[in-house]
Amino acid sequence: MQTGYFISVEGGEGAGKTSAIAMMVEHLERKGFGVLSTREPGGIPIAEQIRQVILDRANTEMDGRTEALLYAAARRQHLTQKVLPALRAGKAVVCDRFVDSSLAYQGFARGLGIDEVWSINDFAVEGHMPDLTIWLDVSPEVGLSRIHADAGREINRLDLEKQEFHNQVREGYLQLQERFPTRIVSIDANRDIASIHEEIRQVLDARTSLLSKNRE
Numbered sequence: 001m002q003t004g005y006f007i008s009v010e011g012g013e014g015a016g017k018t019s020a021i022a023m024m025v026e027h028l029e030r031k032g033f034g035v036l037s038t039r040e041p042g043g044i045p046i047a048e049q050i051r052q053v054i055l056d057r058a059n060t061e062m063d064g065r066t067e068a069l070l071y072a073a074a075r076r077q078h079l080t081q082k083v084l085p086a087l088r089a090g091k092a093v094v095c096d097r098f099v100d101s102s103l104a105y106q107g108f109a110r111g112l113g114i115d116e117v118w119s120i121n122d123f124a125v126e127g128h129m130p131d132l133t134i135w136l137d138v139s140p141e142v143g144l145s146r147i148h149a150d151a152g153r154e155i156n157r158l159d160l161e162k163q164e165f166h167n168q169v170r171e172g173y174l175q176l177q178e179r180f181p182t183r184i185v186s187i188d189a190n191r192d193i194a195s196i197h198e199e200i201r202q203v204l205d206a207r208t209s210l211l212s213k214n215r216e
């Protein structure tokens with residue numbers, strides 16, 4: 001049975017995920033892959049509805065574990081309805097955020113525990129983990145200043161609180177990279193876009209050439 005190649009892309013605010021993903025899709029297509037580019041909840045109505053519950057500002061009393069369970073539920077639906085069928089059809093799937101987002105944000109930065117959040121995600125994904133995770137590692141200062149350069153406004157107190165939270169998110173990703181050093185490749189995303197994209201292309205080439213050898 002032909003199976004595809006599952007790539008997730010992770011990173012904090014201002015890491016440059018969007019442009020990196022566009023480049024990756026183009027690069028993989030040039031290499032002859034059929035590509036599905038997606039992000040949770042991925043246009044899946046059930047997952048969209050779950051996401052609305054998470055994002056609804058009226059839900060101020062939402063418990064942290066409830067939030068983690070809802071992310072995992074939306075992930076499950078998007079996985080079974082969109083990602084797995086594409087992988088079964090032999091496609092390369094590029095997914096903007098996956099399990100590691102929950103582990104870094106809910107597990108580490110929000111303090112629920114990486115192992116605790118992993119256990120509910122393990123149930124949700126049933127072993128379907130990415131073959132490769134590109135972690136765009138940007139320092140929160142650089143990420144934030146990129147966002148502000150776009151929006152054209154000053155950094156305020158709230159942004160600094162945000163920065164502290166993103167320090168925690170980055171620390172979470174660092175721990176995950178140490179835990180899964182083969183799956184998660186960290187890319188220094190503090191550099192200019194051309195250098196970042198060149199390094200990602202090299203990683204993709206190395207990993208997908210291995211893939212075609214395995215398929216022979």
Ligand code: TYD
Binds near residue numbers: 012098101103
């Ligand atoms: P989004 O609007 O998709 O922005 P971006 O991916 O460009 O940062 O917002 C996603 C937010 O949701 C982001 O702050 C990370 C957070 N998130 C979690 O906390 N846990 C998760 O499992 C996922 C998928 C996202």
